[in-house]
Amino acid sequence: MIHDVNIxxxxxxxGGLVNDWDFSxxxxxxxxxxxxxxxxxxxxxxxxxxxxxxxxxxxxxxRFLNESFLKEVIPQKTGTKLSALVDIGRVxxxxxxxxxxxxxxxxxxxxxxxxxxxxxxxxxxxxDRGYETTINIMALSHVSExxxxxxxxxxxxxxxxxxxxxxxxxxxxxxxIDVLAKKFRDxxxxxxxxxxxxxxxxxxxxxxxxxMDKGVTYLDSSVFGMGRAAGNCTTELLLxxxxxxxxxxxxxxxxxxxxxxxxxxxxxxxYIVPYMITGMLxxxxxxxxxxxxxxxxxxxxxxxxRLTSPKSNVSNQAM
Amino acid sequence: MIHDVNIxxxxxxxGGLVNDWDFSxxxxxxxxxxxxxxxxxxxxxxxxxxxxxxxxxxxxxxRFLNESFLKEVIPQKTGTKLSALVDIGRVxxxxxxxxxxxxxxxxxxxxxxxxxxxxxxxxxxxxDRGYETTINIMALSHVSExxxxxxxxxxxxxxxxxxxxxxxxxxxxxxxIDVLAKKFRDxxxxxxxxxxxxxxxxxxxxxxxxxMDKGVTYLDSSVFGMGRAAGNCTTELLLxxxxxxxxxxxxxxxxxxxxxxxxxxxxxxxYIVPYMITGMLxxxxxxxxxxxxxxxxxxxxxxxxRLTSPKSNVSNQAM
Numbered sequence: 001m002i003h004d005v006n007i008x009x010x011x012x013x014x015g016g017l018v019n020d021w022d023f024s025x026x027x028x029x030x031x032x033x034x035x036x037x038x039x040x041x042x043x044x045x046x047x048x049x050x051x052x053x054x055x056x057x058x059x060x061x062x063r064f065l066n067e068s069f070l071k072e073v074i075p076q077k078t079g080t081k082l083s084a085l086v087d088i089g090r091v092x093x094x095x096x097x098x099x100x101x102x103x104x105x106x107x108x109x110x111x112x113x114x115x116x117x118x119x120x121x122x123x124x125x126x127x128d129r130g131y132e133t134t135i136n137i138m139a140l141s142h143v144s145e146x147x148x149x150x151x152x153x154x155x156x157x158x159x160x161x162x163x164x165x166x167x168x169x170x171x172x173x174x175x176x177i178d179v180l181a182k183k184f185r186d187x188x189x190x191x192x193x194x195x196x197x198x199x200x201x202x203x204x205x206x207x208x209x210x211x212m213d214k215g216v217t218y219l220d221s222s223v224f225g226m227g228r229a230a231g232n233c234t235t236e237l238l239l240x241x242x243x244x245x246x247x248x249x250x251x252x253x254x255x256x257x258x259x260x261x262x263x264x265x266x267x268x269x270x271y272i273v274p275y276m277i278t279g280m281l282x283x284x285x286x287x288x289x290x291x292x293x294x295x296x297x298x299x300x301x302x303x304x305x306r307l308t309s310p311k312s313n314v315s316n317q318a319m
Numbered sequence: 320m321i322h323d324v325n326i327x328x329x330x331x332x333x334g335g336l337v338n339d340w341d342f343s344x345x346x347x348x349x350x351x352x353x354x355x356x357x358x359x360x361x362x363x364x365x366x367x368x369x370x371x372x373x374x375x376x377x378x379x380x381x382r383f384l385n386e387s388f389l390k391e392v393i394p395q396k397t398g399t400k401l402s403a404l405v406d407i408g409r410v411x412x413x414x415x416x417x418x419x420x421x422x423x424x425x426x427x428x429x430x431x432x433x434x435x436x437x438x439x440x441x442x443x444x445x446x447d448r449g450y451e452t453t454i455n456i457m458a459l460s461h462v463s464e465x466x467x468x469x470x471x472x473x474x475x476x477x478x479x480x481x482x483x484x485x486x487x488x489x490x491x492x493x494x495x496i497d498v499l500a501k502k503f504r505d506x507x508x509x510x511x512x513x514x515x516x517x518x519x520x521x522x523x524x525x526x527x528x529x530x531m532d533k534g535v536t537y538l539d540s541s542v543f544g545m546g547r548a549a550g551n552c553t554t555e556l557l558l559x560x561x562x563x564x565x566x567x568x569x570x571x572x573x574x575x576x577x578x579x580x581x582x583x584x585x586x587x588x589x590y591i592v593p594y595m596i597t598g599m600l601x602x603x604x605x606x607x608x609x610x611x612x613x614x615x616x617x618x619x620x621x622x623x624x625r626l627t628s629p630k631s632n633v634s635n636q637a638m
Contacts, residue, residue: 173528173560174493199521201556206525209492236592237520240599241492253619256592261617271590273555273575280559298580300572 003242005217006041008194009235012062013044013085014220014227019267021046021060025073027259028062031223036078037251038239042106045070048084050092066095070103081105085136086122088115093122099130106132110166113143116151120158127159134194134218136164140180141171141282152187162192162218165211170200170230170279174210181214194218197233199225199271200279204233209241223252224260229285230275268292273300281307322561324536325360327513328554331381332363332404333539333546338586340365340379344392346578347381350542355397356570357558361425364389367403369411385414389422400424404455405441407434412441418449425451429485432462435470439477446478453513453537455483459499460490460601471506481511481537484530489519489549489598493529500533513537516552518544519598521590523552528560542571543579548604549594587611592619600626 012021012028028045035043046062054064061069065084074082083106096107107126111119116135123133135155137143155163165180172180177195184193195211195218197204208219221238225231236256239249264270274288277300291303331340331347347364354362365381373383380388384403393401402425415426426445430438435454442452454474456462474482484499491499496514503512514530514537516523527538540557544550555575558568583589593607596619610622 174525175532201560202518202521202524202553205521206493213494234521237595240595241520250620250623253592253596253623257617257619273572276556276559277572298576300576301569304569304572 001243003212003244005212005219005242005244007235007238007242007247008042008044008083008218008220009035009040009222010044010085010196010220010232011222011226011235013046014232015222015269016046016060016062017228018226018269019060019263020056020058021062023060023062028073030259031255032074032078032080034223034251034255035235036080038235038248039244039246040080040235040239042081042083044083044085044108045073045104046084048086048095048104048107049090050095053092054090065104067097067102074103077103081132083108085110087111088118088122091122093125096126096129096131102131104131106134108134108136108164110136110138112138113140113147113151116154120154120160123158123160132162133160134162134164135160136166136194136196138166139168139284140165141167141169141176148183149187152184155191156188160191162194163188164194164196164218164220165216166196167198167207169282169284170198170204170275171282172197172207173201173203174207177207177210178214181211181216185215192217194220196220198227198230198279198285199232200230200275200285202271202276204231205237205241208233208238224256224264226260226263226269229269229289230271230279231269273298274303277304277307283307320562322531322563324531324538324561324563326554326557326561326566327361327363327402327537327539328354328359328541329363329404329515329539329551330541330545330554332365333541333551334588335365335379335381336547337545337550337588338379338582339375339377340381342379342381347392349574349578351393351397351399353542353570353574354554355399357554357567358563358565359399359554359558361400361402363402363404363427364392364423365403367405367414367423367426368409369414372411373409384423386416386421393422396422400451402427404429406430407437407441410441412444415445415448415450421450423450425453427453427455427483429455429457431457432459432466432470435473439473439479442477442479451481452479453481453483454479455485455513455515457485458487458603459484460486460488460495467502468506471503474510475507479510481513482507483513483515483537483539484535485515486517486526488601488603489517489523489594490601491516491526492520492522493526496526496529497533500530500535504534511536513539515539517546517549517598517604518551518590519549519594519604521595523550524556524560527552527557543575543583545579545582545588548588548608549590549598550588592617593622596623596626602626 221235
């Protein structure tokens, strides 16, 4: 059976959270060529948030994409479509030109479940300007059934093309993914589904293929898994695993050895014990990220004690 | 629901394949204490092969365990049982004293499917000497249905306690694990089942919990995943994930920071691209291990070309 899915590589976008989007134009161009040759369906080339609404003027250009810069970076588009992510409250909708004038094909709206109404509102506008659209519901491991059903009602009548299951904290296992995928499918007939995983518990790839098994067809990944904290499902695992003649592993292997091995020596992401701990505890990785930036980065037992102590002031849940 | 399973930590045995069993007595003692405090059910403390039947006189003592040495290492046993692995043709059955005189509780016999008859023969002897026993069928991703059914017939009438599904090449996904577990269960009523995974495709933990879901109750793991090539399911992930009050994560976290972080800087194992490639191609990792020991260790695309070329003389399958 052919796996009829779409791979969306989000290296530049999610990986940018690791290195403050400090990717050279040569890196991004090479990545686009590699992904194109590999048959990857979409490349997420950054965020399309507004620098007016968000601190970070020193960040690399992939955090605040603009069209003229994108035209320089990618003078010739291939079959690999381009996407950008926006956050609720950080995007200026006036920055989004009509798709006919844009390098972008897909705009993805990331939101917490409480902001699905705002996401639907943005999606309508981007849809009307001709874009493919997704809504990515973050931190699903913290979302109640009631909240989710309310979100489904709002999304159901919207023009959004794809709705994403996002395991921001890397907490979910395949049994929960099965339940979620079924719930999304039942309540959102006519919508395509996507999945975005984090590798805190070494389940990013497993959960992605488990979701595919349940009818999810938009699969997020990044080369060498580069993404915040524990990183993502790796693009190379998907390319090697999926049975579809459109995909080729080798161009991405070439990219890995040229770019990712040296990069990984400078900046850190991936399955690392403190991220495993926050994943297990169903928490945002920020406490583990702070730990990894300090002198106690390998003091796992103390870190675990702090997060599980009833008086914890590190844990999200206690804040 | 309580997970009523047994964790068998095989760090010293499988990890020894990485560092030629160069573990200090202090390391092994600390590990036994940590695993005991964590509630781990079994610790595999090495191989019980014979130095007369196998080259390797320079290897560490955990490769050729002997009873008087073991008594020095572990002066006081806890609730954590001890096991040793033997290989067909490499064990001298006269080296195995009665369990009443031994530090060991469990002897595991590893074999390829063609040698299951020899494994059953050994198991009978070890069983008669009072040991718990397992048969670990290696390289299952290379085994045909016919071979497996023949093996089941031999095992069915043997006194073996546990039969292991072993994914030596790190090739299997959870769908295949499901099928195998069902097959083992259907053909071996009355036998308990075990699973031993490798992490070539980042599926070691996922496959272990998938197997548990299908009634497999002996789960192999190693601290920090230390084991040959891509390594194993990690003990810390199991301890954190399993719902059973007998398990505690913290003692293993303390062990990780003291021993495994420094050790991993000296010797290499884990999810590394050449191991992913052999896993995907369903091959023994030896070609990737050789690559990692040479100057081209990060030449992934060339390595992939060599293994997938019709004229390949690197690949197992062509040998």
